[in-house]
Amino acid sequence: MKLPRTEVRDQALNRAAKESERRFTTYERIDEIPYMVIKKDGRRERFERQKILQGLLKACEKRPVATPKLEAIVDEIEGVVHEATERELTTTEIGEMIMHRLKKLDKVAYVRFASVYMDFKDVQEFMAELKNLLKDRVKK
Numbered sequence: 001m002k003l004p005r006t007e008v009r010d011q012a013l014n015r016a017a018k019e020s021e022r023r024f025t026t027y028e029r030i031d032e033i034p035y036m037v038i039k040k041d042g043r044r045e046r047f048e049r050q051k052i053l054q055g056l057l058k059a060c061e062k063r064p065v066a067t068p069k070l071e072a073i074v075d076e077i078e079g080v081v082h083e084a085t086e087r088e089l090t091t092t093e094i095g096e097m098i099m100h101r102l103k104k105l106d107k108v109a110y111v112r113f114a115s116v117y118m119d120f121k122d123v124q125e126f127m128a129e130l131k132n133l134l135k136d137r138v139k140k
Contacts, residue, residue: 035081036088044088049078052098059113065106073101107133 035047056070077097081089095117103110111130120126 033087035084037094038088038090040091047078047081047089049074052077052094055113055116056098056102056109059102059109059116060106063106063109065109069105073098073105076101103133 036044037047038044053074099114102113114129
């Protein structure tokens, strides 16, 4: 019967403690599989809530948006990531969640974030998004 690595290590430490008459303490830690983000080019990176917060702070620069509201958005996104059945989400999925929440919070910040996230190819694409935003505003 093969012993798990931790038991083998613990047995070795116990022998060393007895032989040297010293006391050893071992600590267990959980080796968690990280949540990953699949970038547009296919690369995978570890999910980092700080990156989302930095993007939101940049989009909301000089806007009347309280930092706790941005942190609440980040908390929501992080919650969705941690509750996902897959440990990998695409930047598209995460970006859409952020934009949906940001659009409700501050339209200017939404446009700023969208301009970076959606990587508009030209002014026409950017203007089309602005027109959609204005159309939504008129409906309300």
